[in-house]
Amino acid sequence: MAAPHLAGVVALIKSIHKNWSPAAIKSAIMTTADRLDLDSKPITDDYDRTREPAGLFAIGAGQVNPQATIDPGLIYNIMTSNYIQYLCGLGYSDKNVSVIVDRQIKCADIDNISAEDLNYPSITVTLDPNVTKTVTRQLTNVVISGAEVYNAVVEEPKGASVVVTPNKLGFGGLGMKKKFTVEFKITDGSMSKDQESEGQLLWRSPKHEVRSPVSVTFA
Structure with a gap:
């Protein structure tokens, strides 16, 4: 039932933001999704009946929050x-x-x-030992009125460091764009080849939270 539900959410967003691209709509859905269920507990993976917290490749960005998608604050657009x-x-x-x-x-x-540099709302990288990898993203302000300043809050994947530059972004008018880079580096040499680790990048202002899932695969 996910497909018809998401189709309805897309129709809702499009009815309000008629000029948004498909990428902008997808970004709004992903960056406002909830990591927790309605009981404020981690979403679990029921596939093998273990009821363990679900990983990114099971839940994607999370549980869709239709109301939040209307006002995501910032979007990752792709032309x-x-x-x-x-x-x-x-x-x-x-x-x-x-x-x-x-x-x-x-x-x-x-x-x-x-x-890795496609302006997607999530970030997935493969890391080689002793090599720093940097990816670039661009955010677009979709708030009609009022300036906002966003601070980067990072939940680092286990075994890797994450540095966001700049770690503060200020937006004024509607449509203003700002680029930033995310630098990854392995910090734990014990991580095995092809092991995956998860984190998140959150851009937070007093009014909005723009969340991107982060996945690292160790080479």
Whole structure:
């Protein structure tokens, strides 16, 4: 039943924010989702009947909060040109990308981006020992009135450090955009190859909380 419920939430958002892109709508749904259930307890994974807290790959961003999606504060937007950069960065041929976007594309003439740098509302990286990895994200203000200042609050994945730069962002007018970087580095050499660790990045203002799930896989 998740699909029809989400379709209804999308229709609700679109009725209020008629000019929002699909990516903006998805961002609003993901960044306002709840990590806890209605009893304020961690959402559990019922698949194997253990009732253990569910991981990111089971619950995604969390439980959708329809009311919060209407006023997310900030969104991670993605334009068509960004998807083209992403496809080229994945190594698709000019012919394949051209077929997908229905126009002629030359990846050599485009600033390609890695999958990790696509402006998605969550962050997933693979970390090699002794290597620092940095990803970039851009936030867009969707609050009609009033300036807000957001502070970054990080829940670091076990075994990795996370540094957000800058760790404070100020937004004034509607549509204002601000970029930031997130730097990852392994801090625990005992983490095994292909082990996964989870955390979160929260941008918090007095009125809004914009949450991004963070996943790290150790190489």
